[in-house]
Amino acid sequence: MSRRSRLASYALTVGMFAVFLAAWKLYVTSADVSPFVLPPPEAVWHSIVDLLGQARTWHHIWITSQEILLGFGIALVAGLVVGVVIGEMPVLDRAMNPFLVALQVLPKVAIIPLLILWMGFGLSAKVVVAAIFAFFPITAGTRAGIRSVEPGHRDLAATLHANRRQRLRFVVLPSALPSILTGMEVGIVLATIGAVVAEYLAGSEGLGWLAVTSLNQLQVADLFAVIILLAALGFVAYAAITSLRRILVPWHPSADDRPPGF
C-alpha cells in the first residue's frame, strides 16, 4: 500500500469516528436522553481522563492484561501441540474430534462457576477461562494449516528423505503458519472476552470488575469509559498479533495489505 493511500485510509477512519461522535452527541441532545441511559460523549471522555489519572485504574488494566496474556500463552502452547498432533495423525484427529467439538460448542460461561469452585476467586481461574476461550481457534487454525500443506511440498520432503523433525521444521510448520496466525488473531480476541466475563462473574479486580462496580454505583459515564478502555486493550492485543503476520509470513498474500489484484 502506498504512503498516500495509507494516509487516506487513516483519514477515513478518523472521519468515520468523528461522524460517530457527532451522531451520538446529536442524538443525546436532540432526544434529551437521560445521562443514566446514555451519557454525552464529552462526559465519557472526562471519565476516561479521570480514570486514567488514577493509579487503581492502571492496576485493573494490569490485572486484566495479565489474565489475557497468560491465558492466551497457555492456549497458544496447548493449541499448537494439540493442533500439530491431530493434524499429523488422522487416527488421533478422529478420536479427539468429539471432545474438541464438545469443548467448542459448550457455553463456556456455564463452566466459569465450576472453575471458581475449583480454583477460587484469584487470578488463576480467570487465566484458565481466557485459555479455554482461546484454545479452540488456535487448535483449529493449527490443524487446518497442517492439513492444507501442498501435496507437492510433502512429496518434495519425502524425495529429499527429510525426517519427521525436518519435515515439520522446514515444510509443515512454515506452511501452516498463516493459518496458525489466523487462529491466534481469533484466539486473542476470545481470550480478552473470556478474562472480562470471568471478572464480571467472579472478580474482585480488573477492568471487568470495574465495569460491574461502575454499573452498581450508577456511574454510567465511568461504565462507558471502562468499556472503551476494554475495547482499546483488546485492539492493542489484536494489533500485536496481526503485526506478527508481516514479520513471520512476509511471503504469504495475507501479509500484503493491498487489495487482491493490485
Added chain:
Amino acid sequence: MGRDEVVAVVGASGCGKTTLLRMAAGLTPPTSGDVCVDGRSVWRAGRPDGEALDTLAVVFQDPNLLPWFSVEENIALPLRLRGVARSERLDRARELCAFTGLAGFERVRPAALSGGMRQRAALARALVASPRLVLLDEPFASLDALTRDAMNLELQRIWVEKPSTAIIVTHSISEAVMLADRVVALTPRPACVAGTVDVPFDRPRPLELQTSPGFQQLVGQVRDLLQVAS
C-alpha cells in the same frame, strides 16, 4: 539404464508415466517388481530406502519451491537436510544459480520469479547434491512454447557440462526425441513397454534439428509405436 544415459518415457494420458516415476522416486510403492539405483533397491519392505533416495533427485511438473525460503535457500535445501554447513551449502547454491542462469536472483523469493526461472531453480535444487539419477516429471509442461524451447536447450547444456543419468516423463514426442538418448513408449493402461527408439544425435542439439528429416523420422517411429499400442 546406462551411466549418464537420458531416457524419455512417453505414453497416452493416464497410462502410468508419472506413477512409474513416483515409484522410482520412493513416493508410490510398487505392487510388484523393483526399482534399483546403482544396484540398491529404492523400496525395502514397502518403505522407501533412505540411502537409495539420497542418490536421486526429482524435478516435478510444479517446481515446488518453498515460498518462505529465498531461491538460494531453496536450492541449498537438500544439503541443509544432510547437515552440510551453512557457508558451504550456500556457496554451492550460488554456484548453481550462476550455472542455471539465476545469478542476481539468489536472495529473492520464488514468487518474484517467472515460471521458467522457477523451473531453473527446481533444476538447480535437483543438481545441488550431485545425484546419480535425476527424475523429471513433465518439468516444462506448464511453460509457454518459447520458454519450453529455451528450457530444453538449457537442460541439454546442463547435461553436456555435468552429465547425469536421467529419466524424463513427457507427453510431447518431439521433446522426448530432442532430449533423450532413448525413448520408451508405453501402451495405454495397464501399461507395458510398447517399444523403444534410440536417438543417435550428439548434444547439444539445436532447435533447428527438430525440422530435420532424421528427427522427424524418429518422431514418426515413436508415434507409430504409440498408435499400434493403442
